[in-house]
Amino acid sequence: MPRRSAPHEPAKRGYHHGNARNALLTAAAGLLEKLGAASLSLRQVAERAGLSRQAPYNHFKNKEALLAELAREGYERLAASLAASRDAQGRNSLERAAESYIRRAQEAPALFRLMFSRELVDLARFPAAAQAGAAAFEALKDIVATCAPADRVADLALAAWSLVHGYATLCIEVALEPADRRAERARLFARILRAAAATSDAHH
Amino acid sequence: MPRRSAPHEPAKRGYHHGNARNALLTAAAGLLEKLGAASLSLRQVAERAGLSRQAPYNHFKNKEALLAELAREGYERLAASLAASRDAQGRNSLERAAESYIRRAQEAPALFRLMFSRELVDLARFPAAAQAGAAAFEALKDIVATCAPADRVADLALAAWSLVHGYATLCIEVALEPADRRAERARLFARILRAAAATSDAHH
DNA sequence: GTTTGATATTGACGATGTCAATATTGATGT
DNA sequence: ACATCAATATTGACATCGTCAATATCAAAC
Structure with missing residues (x-):
């Protein structure tokens, strides 16, 4: 599970802006210290990453899985x-x-x-x-x-x-x-x- | 904040069954180990204590206050x-x-x-x-x-x-x-x- | 017996996690 | 160039939650 995609792979895969997964993790890490893991909501994470509500579920099974990656x-x-x-x-x-x-x-x-x-x-x-x-x-x-x-x-x-x-x-x-x-x-x-x-x- | 009311005080105060506060705390303590503090919901606590949805708010300011008492x-x-x-x-x-x-x-x-x-x-x-x-x-x-x-x-x-x-x-x-x-x-x-x-x- | 204050209940609202259904994109094979 | 397809993205919907307001009900005091 590499955080940043390897340089030889096509950098952008998804159609929006590609590294949505990284954007989500970065947004989540920022919110984590601001709100705490319990209050952190996937919806806020998605919004902060400039994605839709449900975007986290394209890359993580659920909230626990995203936190586990952090x-x-x-x-x-x-x-x-x-x-x-x-x-x-x-x-x-x-x-x-x-x-x-x-x-x-x-x-x-x-x-x-x-x-x-x-x-x-x-x-x-x-x-x-x-x-x-x-x-x-x-x-x-x-x-x-x-x-x-x-x-x-x-x-x-x-x-x-x-x-x-x-x-x-x-x-x-x-x-x-x-x-x-x-x-x-x-x-x-x-x-x-x-x-x-x-x-x-x-x-x- | 005595957990059980002193023997000389009137045992029952509220009209339902009096020691609602104790019933809520007991119910919460039980659910705490079963679900964890985060998943524990005040509504379940109230139901388990045989009280209405909003009953916890008659005795605790909010969820955090109830957990603090535990x-x-x-x-x-x-x-x-x-x-x-x-x-x-x-x-x-x-x-x-x-x-x-x-x-x-x-x-x-x-x-x-x-x-x-x-x-x-x-x-x-x-x-x-x-x-x-x-x-x-x-x-x-x-x-x-x-x-x-x-x-x-x-x-x-x-x-x-x-x-x-x-x-x-x-x-x-x-x-x-x-x-x-x-x-x-x-x-x-x-x-x-x-x-x-x-x-x-x-x-x- | 009426007043009163504590206690209890129901209604309502916004937020949340997550399932389903749908739409969109970029790559692929022809 | 174009149809196909799987990955990715989005919107709709629902149950649950914490909590505020408004209301109802009891127990005791005057």
Whole structure:
């Protein structure tokens, strides 16, 4: 499902202006942050894209499917952010990854909510989106693997994801604290995870 | 806003069957887990409570206000759970609190989602609910205070809440892993937090 | 018993998601 | 050049929803 059509394919297919699908997704992404996923209506999306009422149904099965595609794109960008944090130089990839994750939540809260809530989109019904989400988690696991003993990576990656995701969620949902503490919190979480990795106690 | 009227007040006030407000809340709580907060309609709530279409508007300003009351009750029960974990005997109150928190999410995911999402209810507009939520966090902070140095309680309580909330959220939203690992994860998180509390490194 | 205020109900309206039916377009085969 | 066809687009229609107004009904106070 490429967002932009490949350069060698005929650029315009439909008769109106061709890339109606992209126009719809762009319009939807804009409305998403303005109204929230629940209040966003397909009719407004269509109008903003300069199309008719029913246009979304030419490209998506229903509202949930359109939202699922937005979520998928969000997961893809998140995974790219995390991979970039991992590949950059320096030993503090964990801090950088945590900060990216939190920043994404704070800069596009409605999209973040959409990605991580079954309320409006059930990811299980959209394998492409679910797979993109799994890929993002894999990127995070890679980072944790660089600073934890092998037999603890699974547990610590789970804890890392939970910790950062929980903080990001609480920030945007409960207004836990202002966004300018983001970097500081990313450092705190990285320190906690490294301390946990360094502790060697029995599993029972 | 007592859920059940005090025994000395006249039990029935309205002419239909008096405690219409309770009937509406009970009906709404039932439908909430069946349909989700977004799909739940006030008309269905009213019908299930044996009342007319417009009955909810006699007791709540609008749909959001009714949902906010459900969230408030949820926060109150959560705070009670955490306080009970703290007051029970034994030194592992942290594990017990984490497990309670996760259990609540898994047993009533729609309510949990409602409590922790601005999508449908903006807590800032419902001070009673917001205050109940703050009380729950205070209970958690009390527990962390029993196993962390005083100058780290704030940071570690934040981390504890984030860690447990993140895991609970990911479990119900992304089907991270089955519910039977709950106790095991509660122990893992408690161990991580204690390890972080035991580490004494500089803040910069 | 009449007044009164809270509570309950029905009517109405605009908005929404979505199904059906129809129309339009650009490409294709001749 | 033209008929064909599948993809794409549009309009019509319907049930459902949240919510405002207007109205009806009860319980208690004077």
